[in-house]
Amino acid sequence: MATPDVSLMPDVLEEPRSLNTMIRSSVRWESALIVLFVISLIYGWWVSPYFLNTDTFFFAGLNFGEIAIMALPMTMIIITGEIDLSVASMLGLSASTLGYLFMHGWNIWLAMAICLIVGILGGALNGLLVTRLGLPSIAVTIGTLTLYRGIALIVLGSNTAVGFPAWTNKLSLPIGNTHIAYDFAIFVVLVLIFGVVLHMTPVGRSIYAIGLQPETAYFSGVRVKRIKFTLYVISGFLCAFAGILYTFQQSSSASDTGVGLELNVVAIALFGGVSIFGGRGTIFGVFVSVAIFGSLQASLTAINVSAQAQSIVTGCLLLVSVLIPTARDSVARIRAQFRRRVAEAS
Amino acid sequence: MERVETPDEAAPPNGSDSKRTPDVAPVLVVDGATKFFGPVKALIDGSITLYPGEAHALLGENGAGKSTLVKILAGVYTADGGHITLEGQPVRFANPIAAREAGISVIYQEPTLFPDLTIAENIFMGRHPLRSAKRIDRSEMMKRAEEVFARLGVPLAPGRLARGLSVADQQIVEIAKAISFNATIIIMDEPTAALTEVEVLRLFDVVATLRSEGAAVMFISHRLEEVFAMCQRVTIMRDGAFVKTAPIADITIDDVIFAMVGRDIVSLYGDHTRTPGLNVLEVKHLTREGVFTDISFDVRAGEIVALAGLVGAGRTEVARGIFGIDKVDAGSVTIGGLKLKSGSPLQAMNAGIGFVPEDRRQQGLVMQMAIDRNASLASIRSLSHFGLIRKASERKLAAEWAARLRLKFGRFSDAVLTLSGGNQQKVVLAKWLARQPRLLIIDEPTRGIDIGTKSEVHRLLGELVDQGIAVLMISSEMPEVLGVADRILVLHEGRLAAEFSREEANEASIMRAAAGQMKVSAS
Numbered sequence: 001m002a003t004p005d006v007s008l009m010p011d012v013l014e015e016p017r018s019l020n021t022m023i024r025s026s027v028r029w030e031s032a033l034i035v036l037f038v039i040s041l042i043y044g045w046w047v048s049p050y051f052l053n054t055d056t057f058f059f060a061g062l063n064f065g066e067i068a069i070m071a072l073p074m075t076m077i078i079i080t081g082e083i084d085l086s087v088a089s090m091l092g093l094s095a096s097t098l099g100y101l102f103m104h105g106w107n108i109w110l111a112m113a114i115c116l117i118v119g120i121l122g123g124a125l126n127g128l129l130v131t132r133l134g135l136p137s138i139a140v141t142i143g144t145l146t147l148y149r150g151i152a153l154i155v156l157g158s159n160t161a162v163g164f165p166a167w168t169n170k171l172s173l174p175i176g177n178t179h180i181a182y183d184f185a186i187f188v189v190l191v192l193i194f195g196v197v198l199h200m201t202p203v204g205r206s207i208y209a210i211g212l213q214p215e216t217a218y219f220s221g222v223r224v225k226r227i228k229f230t231l232y233v234i235s236g237f238l239c240a241f242a243g244i245l246y247t248f249q250q251s252s253s254a255s256d257t258g259v260g261l262e263l264n265v266v267a268i269a270l271f272g273g274v275s276i277f278g279g280r281g282t283i284f285g286v287f288v289s290v291a292i293f294g295s296l297q298a299s300l301t302a303i304n305v306s307a308q309a310q311s312i313v314t315g316c317l318l319l320v321s322v323l324i325p326t327a328r329d330s331v332a333r334i335r336a337q338f339r340r341r342v343a344e345a346s
Numbered sequence: 347m348e349r350v351e352t353p354d355e356a357a358p359p360n361g362s363d364s365k366r367t368p369d370v371a372p373v374l375v376v377d378g379a380t381k382f383f384g385p386v387k388a389l390i391d392g393s394i395t396l397y398p399g400e401a402h403a404l405l406g407e408n409g410a411g412k413s414t415l416v417k418i419l420a421g422v423y424t425a426d427g428g429h430i431t432l433e434g435q436p437v438r439f440a441n442p443i444a445a446r447e448a449g450i451s452v453i454y455q456e457p458t459l460f461p462d463l464t465i466a467e468n469i470f471m472g473r474h475p476l477r478s479a480k481r482i483d484r485s486e487m488m489k490r491a492e493e494v495f496a497r498l499g500v501p502l503a504p505g506r507l508a509r510g511l512s513v514a515d516q517q518i519v520e521i522a523k524a525i526s527f528n529a530t531i532i533i534m535d536e537p538t539a540a541l542t543e544v545e546v547l548r549l550f551d552v553v554a555t556l557r558s559e560g561a562a563v564m565f566i567s568h569r570l571e572e573v574f575a576m577c578q579r580v581t582i583m584r585d586g587a588f589v590k591t592a593p594i595a596d597i598t599i600d601d602v603i604f605a606m607v608g609r610d611i612v613s614l615y616g617d618h619t620r621t622p623g624l625n626v627l628e629v630k631h632l633t634r635e636g637v638f639t640d641i642s643f644d645v646r647a648g649e650i651v652a653l654a655g656l657v658g659a660g661r662t663e664v665a666r667g668i669f670g671i672d673k674v675d676a677g678s679v680t681i682g683g684l685k686l687k688s689g690s691p692l693q694a695m696n697a698g699i700g701f702v703p704e705d706r707r708q709q710g711l712v713m714q715m716a717i718d719r720n721a722s723l724a725s726i727r728s729l730s731h732f733g734l735i736r737k738a739s740e741r742k743l744a745a746e747w748a749a750r751l752r753l754k755f756g757r758f759s760d761a762v763l764t765l766s767g768g769n770q771q772k773v774v775l776a777k778w779l780a781r782q783p784r785l786l787i788i789d790e791p792t793r794g795i796d797i798g799t800k801s802e803v804h805r806l807l808g809e810l811v812d813q814g815i816a817v818l819m820i821s822s823e824m825p826e827v828l829g830v831a832d833r834i835l836v837l838h839e840g841r842l843a844a845e846f847s848r849e850e851a852n853e854a855s856i857m858r859a860a861a862g863q864m865k866v867s868a869s
Contacts, residue, residue, distance in 0.1 A: 200734045202726040209723060213712040219671065219703055220724045220777070221692045279714065 044299030054179035065183020073235035081278030088261035089148035094243025099161025099253035123236020127229035211278030379428035406583035407796035421445030451524030466504035514545035623647035632677035652831035700778030718744035747776035768799030
């Protein structure tokens with residue numbers, strides 16, 4: 001029973017890519033990421049002797065925490081074959097709402113709760129437009145990207161909210177005597193949760209099935225719309241949560257908080273091996289991707305590369321992550337062609 | 347060039363034509379073509395000789411190497427060894443365009459036309475007749491397209507858009523395209539798989555026309571009845587190698603099957619009499635506006651009920667309505683006494699329905715997912731403990747069903763797209779049978795799968811009903827409907843046109859009902 005039937009194989013080879021090569025390629029991709037991470041550490045150590053110390057680790061965690069947190073629901077959404085480009089605007093709307101309510105004398109806890117509710121509603125609107133009306137998520141979330149930022153602007157105007165309670169300031173310090181940023185600790189907890197859900201539960205399995213073959217998923221009893229809707233709500237919720245963290249760390253909030261971060265979030269997910277076409281990617285890959293981005297940012301900052309110039313690096317990595325799977329296929333094709341020529345010549 | 351008489355469909359397999367072949371030179375000779383993919387020998391000895399004016403069937407089980415041979419002739423693959431001689435000249439096609447220019451056209455099972463272009467534009471795509479300044483000469487294009495259709499004797503308007511054409515009409519457009527290329531060899535890869543009987547007959551006429559104009563038609567099909575009705579010679583392959591070529595007149599269906607499978611299949615369909623139990627499924631006045639109207643029937647435990655009818659009669663749509671894929675406008679579906687809510691596949695599943703859909707690739711399987719994950723997809727919740735999938739249980743389920751269904755595969759972690767069509771279908775069956783359904787709805791159970799697996803699937807359906815499962819089967823293959831079903835319901839234009847018991851049913855009566863020639867019988 002377990003012996004492969006060779007006569008069946010031609011059908012196999014007519015397919016562009018088998019799962020084995022996909023699994024192998026994703027394993028290879030993650031190994032490559034780990035190698036890249038080590039290289040980025042060596043590079044950092046080479047440009048700055050102070051790079052390899054715990055402070056760098058702390059600041060990288062602090063600077064990258066929000067983006068990393070938002071990358072987790074983004075990963076799941078992209079695996080289902082959709083996208084959420086409104087994440088940074090959601091973060092900004094949450095930060096602005098928090099600032100507005102606090103300035104108007106609201107209790108800080110109540111204000112935070114309202115922010116989270118705003119996030120849930122924002123995510124739900126995305127989800128409804130995508131699942132109930134069947135609109136393409138890229139268009140919907142570009143729309144809400146502008147919409148949520150616009151609302152943030154109305155809420156807070158050109159004001160900058162400051163003067164948050166002193167305890168909130170702690171969030172920009174390490175946890176206790178460690179060198180771990182709160183953001184990073186929260187991210188690690190979320191990585192575990194998202195990793196278990198995506199890789200070990202029926203819901204996670206369904207997420208992959210939706211991304212690979214939505215109709216089959218539906219025909220197999222997967223509640224495709226419900227899962228997509230829920231993912232958007234979770235995304236909205238975590239973006240609002242990231243907005244609160246961001247505000248407390250900066251000790252201020254403005255309507256332009258986090259402008260443009262959505263591209264970093266997408267870049268991290270794609271660089272982590274998540275396929276923009278859906279159906280592929282792992283939480284582990286995204287985790288390593290976060291580590292690489294964090295380490296690169298730290299080393300570039302160490303050699304005084306401006307934030308603007310750093311975005312060039314982000315852009316290049318994004319391109320690389322989209323290019324490499326395609327390039328790999330082309331290389332395989334060229335090699336096969338070459339081998340055929342050699343065989344024909346001999 | 348010798349004129350060949352148009353075969354009469356009613357006549358038995360015609361033998362007179364086969365005598366003619368030695369008189370003319372062959373148009374195509376393939377001798378010992380080989381093709382390897384790494385260590386896998388897809389084609390060991392591909393050999394076939396085509397004469398002008400013949401319809402020549404290429405037969406073999408899935409994986410016999412037919413597709414590889416066709417792809418070599420189409421220029422998709424280049425052969426690793428062997429000789430191809432076209433009109434006396436040795437040839438080697440570097441790409442599909444070279445093959446087409448040499449006069450070989452391949453018509454695939456599911457043609458790919460540009461839906462938003464007209465039929466004429468599709469035919470002349472890439473080489474439109476031009477006027478000055480490279481403007482497309484539409485009137486010339488229309489005229490030429492009309493000429494082609496006139497030659498084929500098919501009334502298709504060249505000016506209409508390709509969108510919405512039936513598969514059969516799309517194939518005709520592809521054939522027209524081949525003719526406009528002056529193809530001397532036309533290869534049809536399972537052209538009749540998605541066609542209704544009437545459309546098949548029309549295709550026969552078109553093939554006869556092509557032959558009378560001197561073209562050689564190579565025909566690949568799993569439907570032996572059609573091969574015997576249409577072709578003059580047959581070449582059989584097994585395990586990548588040539589087995590034999592014979593004139594149709596000198597060979598029987600049993601000989602062909604024996605040569606294809608290398609063993610005797612006693613009978614494709616066993617004889618059976620069953621005594622069904624209680625009603626499992628009750629469908630009452632089910633209506634989806636514009637699709638089907640007032641459909642009422644029952645399926646009892648331990649019986650196979652077939653839904654027959656022409657493609658487009660609403661058979662698949664009724665099945666989708668029952669399973670909750672589409673919402674219905676009126677009527678009810680009751681399973682084991684429980685009335686189902688419309689539009690909820692999950693509820694239908696939980697009530698005990700399994701649904702093997704028509705389109706394995708889009709609806710039945712997640713092609714890039716592993717075999718075990720596909721097999722467990724519908725029962726994944728019951729394989730979980732505290733919300734976590736138990737991998738061992740999942741593997742066990744896959745192993746159990748792989749053994750029961752005699753699945754041929756490499757590893758459970760292989761993607762299902764590495765499997766042959768028949769084995770893919772077994773994975774879909776495993777997926778649903780693992781849920782132990784009370785009712786299995788199965789749409790085109792054996793479409794595009796080889797004869798060996800086909801009879802396995804039929805035997806399996808027999809075993810299932812013997813265990814008391816109710817089966818609702820949709821099939822376009824008349825022998826399957828007649829051979830497998832205990833009762834046959836015939837749909838015509840979205841309405842139930844007739845019901846036959848196994849004993850009453852015959853091909854003619856079903857066809858009459860399907861074509862709307864019969865009033866609803868009292869049932």
